[in-house]
């Protein structure tokens with residue numbers, strides 16, 4: 034039954050995920066959630082809260098600490114027609130599941146000649162807050178973009194989080210669904226009904242004519258802030274959120290670059306062999322414009338994530354450095370322009386304990 | 388090599404165990420007090436209530452023996468002799484920290500005291516401990532490695548893979564499972580079909596024992612015995628499951644709200660020893676620890692933050 038569909042309702046990213054899961058589970062009894070701690074009172078930052086009381090512990094399964102097995106159990110159940118949603122509190126823990134994910138789940142449909150489908154979703158959360166360090170704040174979406182058979186989606190707004198999760202669960206392939214902890218508390222308009230945000234379609238979050246800025250996951254939030262600083266210097270930035278990383282909507286990005294002639298890609302991750310490298314290559318291969326397009330990319334500094342706040346602040350691209358890079362790219366040289374300071378409350382006001 | 392504690396009479400032993408547990412408890416309680424001031428911008432996993440396991444075990448080791456542990460590592464680090472100033476500075480994210488401010492509470496290390504790095508990913512140091520023990524074996528070095536991990540870690544595949552290898556190669560190592568019955572908020576019974584961790588270890592073909600009392604003295608005696616079996620007779624590996632209890636939340640400074648219902652059969656390790664130690668000794672320890680701790684905090688406080696260029700240092704060796 035379609036419920037009333039208020040469009041003016043503002044909820045958090047975490048609530049949007051929770052709501053999508055609840056509605057999907059209510060609609061389709063093949064959908065179930067499994068992962069370490071999914072039914073505990075903290076409910077994975079609220080994204081799985083109250084689901085076990087509504088659907089029972091057979092469909093919201095608190096798992097033993099066994100990431101590779103969890104992944105295989107999910108893919109096996111999906112071959113039997115279930116639609117599992119695996120949840121990892123940190124993306125880093127997916128590294129323990131690479132065999133089942135990449136050697137098995139990603140390949141099953143193809144290597145068995147289409148005889149089986151593996152419709153599973155793996156949700157994971159990039160753990161940056163502060164002091165999470167080497168093993169609790171990695172952003173590994175680019176790894177998965179490298180693998181045929183996997184889809185990768187990294188929504189940044191509450192609206193897209195809900196819609197992308199719906200599309201992911203309904204998709205017949207293994208999907209890597211990338212969240213960022215610093216996005217979970219963001220509020221935005223989220224329709225009450227079930228709707229899909231499709232794979233392979235980017236969203237232009239802000240229009241502009243001077244530079245195209247592509248931001249991935251939480252880096253998008255900093256890009257929007259940078260666009261505000263740039264606007265104060267009379268530079269209009271077009272900000273694009275790819276949402277879907279594999280497949281990726283190169284057309285929307287190229288159309289923007291045709292118009293602006295400048296491209297800055299800001300990844301929430303390392304740049305070498307990463308999403309930013311892929312996007313830049315695709316633009317070079319596909320852009321129609323004959324004159325030179327100036328391009329630059331930014332991401333985490335190419336080191337292991339340090340814990341000391343002072344080093345952390347250097348490690349992550351922030352809105353000031355994004356604005357400055359955009360400005361200098363347009364000017365074609367290093368300038369001493371200083372952007373307005375934009376606050377990053379989710380980072381600056383964060384307090385532990387975790 | 389001679390084990391420094393073998394000839395300790397029991398009063399000296401009890402005094403040492405008391406002092407070590409008192410010291411670690413005091414330090415961790417202080418960390419919990421400091422935590423809300425936001426000077427420690429990194430998650431802390433406290434061992435308050437569990438100290439008997441690492442303190443009892445490390446009392447039976449020599450400095451050149453090696454320990455590997457987890458993110459819940461303050462107690463192990465300190466029990467094995469890790470430098471307190473370097474630890475506090477690391478928690479404060481300072482350049483003088485044991486990892487130069489790059490590791491934080493979850494990645495303590497002091498190789499000069501045989502404390503190998505702690506890891507934030509559950510069960511990852513278990514095979515590393517076996518690898519280190521394999522090196523000891525190849526070099527015929529008369530040392531042992533002790534691997535510390537939680538009850539949750541025994542669910543990971545790598546735990547079983549390592550036990551099999553360690554038993555196969557008769558490695559000079561001791562496995563110590565600190566069973567506090569919880570992985571974050573999940574009780575062992577929600578995660579394991581039976582609570583027989585000790586039995587599961589024994590089927591790999593190693594001596595396995597459960598120690599129930601949360602008592603540093605009992606743990607010391609067992610580990611001391613095990614170390615001798617391994618070093619003198621080549622009878623490794625050996626497995627211990629130590630029942631214990633964590634009083635604080637999984638992470639952070641707060642007390643567990645279910646703590647009042649905590650199992651009565653688990654004793655507080657400090658209370659147990661406190662009854663056996665003289666008033667004068669306790670007074671002396673209290674003063675000494677206060678002084679040491681204040682100095683360490685002062686050191687952490689006054690140390691400088693890492694300089695910008697250190698961000699790019701140590702990416703490669």
Ligand SMILES: Cc1ncc(C[n+]2csc(CCOP(=O)(O)OP(=O)(O)O)c2C)c(N)n1
Nearest residue numbers: 126459507508509537538539540569570571
């Ligand atoms: C491989 C992996 N999976 C999940 C986590 C998240 N996590 C951190 S601690 C923990 C519980 C571990 O319990 P246990 O091994 O009993 O150690 P304890 O915290 O009780 O000392 C979990 C699930 C992790 N850090 N690493």
Ligand SMILES: [Mg+2]
Nearest residue numbers: 537538569570
């Ligand atoms: Mg435990």
